Amino acid sequence: MTGTVIAFSGCTPIRPEPMRSLMNREARFAQILAQCDSILLEEAGWGARHLWELNGEVADLPRNFPLVVAFQIGLFELLLHHGIEPDAVIGMSCGEVSAAYAAGVISLRDALRIAIHGGRAMEPVAARCRMALVWTSAEACRAMTDRISIAAIMAPDLTVISGLEEDMPSLHHQLAERRIHVHALPLPWGAHTTLLPQQHPQFEAALGSIDTRPARCSAFSTSAGEWTQFDFDAARWWRMFRSPVLFTAGIGAFVERGFTTFVDAGPSPTLESLLPRFGASVVSMADVLAVVS
Template sequence: MKTAFIFPGQGAQYVGMGKELSAYYKEADDIFSMADSILKMQLKKLCFEGPEEELKRTEITQPAILTVSTAALEVLKKEGISPDVVAGLSLGEYSALVAAGVISFKDALPLVQKRGKFMQEAVPEGKGTMAAIIGLKRFEVLRICKEASAEGIVEAANFNCPTQIVIAGDIQGVRRAMALAKERGAKKVVELPVSAPFHTSMLEPAGEKLFLELEKIDFYSPQIPFISNVTGDYVSDPEQIKVLLKKQVNSPVLWEDIIKRMIKDGVKVFIEVGPGKSLSSFVKKIDRNSAVINIEDLKTLEKVKHTLKEVAV
């Protein structure tokens, strides 16, 4: 019975994340200490105490979530729990690559901080936005984006699960698409509190800058099978992974495709490693029969252990 580790992206952050694991596991606390040392800032204090507004800044959020996810990963390793396959949503892809041994945490941390900065700088604040459309099929959302693009850039950004697709672009285009989605019978349409239209062509300049940084870092072949956001398929060539990370910034995230591929290949247990339960919710909507659990504190760690014992029987 195969187990997948899945790693959350931006938006999963909250004040207090990782604090309990850090207090009880030296392995987790060491990751926070390493992050403070590498970034020369009090990231640990920000994760544990906030303020929330500071933690929400993209160039802080991205290394913070990577750190919390890696700390949780170290706890799972300590407990003898390992995955058969890994993937992460957007930023979470970097946590997955650390888990797979493709990139070191030491190299990934400043890289995602720069990624956050480049993404923030690519589109002036107040120009772009994102919205979640719930209850329409993929082809319907793509058709709406095409129609609304007469008023401004609007593209599909995240295919999260069968009932939720996120669109992004400039404000006029996205809001026109939101209105069309409501007209076409969407159950819910929600504009998201984000500072940039992630995973759209508007972020291409960020991808170009990011690739210059990627080229400076050693990447290795995955020791654990890894599935890419851009292709929804396995990737093992280190240079191809770099190219896909560049494309990922301005390409839609094929999360539903990733989960379906894992299920097809025999994954029965999904463990969300890091803050929040958003990915767990998506997996449950894709396949109700899968065992889905998350780890972010001691209570959820115990649930992980209990579930793994149950499914092993």
């Protein structure tokens, strides 16, 4: 089987310059970002437009989460504008919200509302945590300490961990003693941790009901570890925030179905070094736009 898979990676510090540049070159992208800006003003009380004029990164969770989702959705709509439609989608972390939108299951407003209220609800715990990429298996990380959570399984020997900021230095030291490479992620917070409460009534009340529609393409949920319709209610989205990202299972499921080429609709080249591990390849947005523009 061959087809177009659009992949949405997780949160990363977002820089305004790529946004500004793409908005100046691509009218459709600018149009979608303007719609997102209007929704953010209504739902969050702040707009993104002034952020595009800044030079620094936007990394705080309450703004980063919605901005990454807005950027990813803008890229997706730009792909549609150029005639590139997905046969399947996959997302990890906040990218799972973008994937639900791309699958046609949720509206633009609901996608941004999930990101807005999710970022706010996670912030009190997440701001006390940090994440790191560790070059060993999830099982080895679990065996080392019970003071961290497995935030993502990116490959059999590549794991993202999440834990309290004060616990991370000693863990880094343990890993160094075992000659295991570790890289602190450049985010001032940590998500996908069991330190987040199992339920969050305030988040569920703020988000309220979500109108879902049948998916228009195949979709894999990296939080549930299965092919899905993304008909998630507020409680299910909250579980996504605290569950590990099962990236290995997700990409493996696509490769098993014969999907081996992924279009990366995200603000960072996260997937470029990962997908070759699974016998797959990635096409960047820059590559796509060089062909279609």
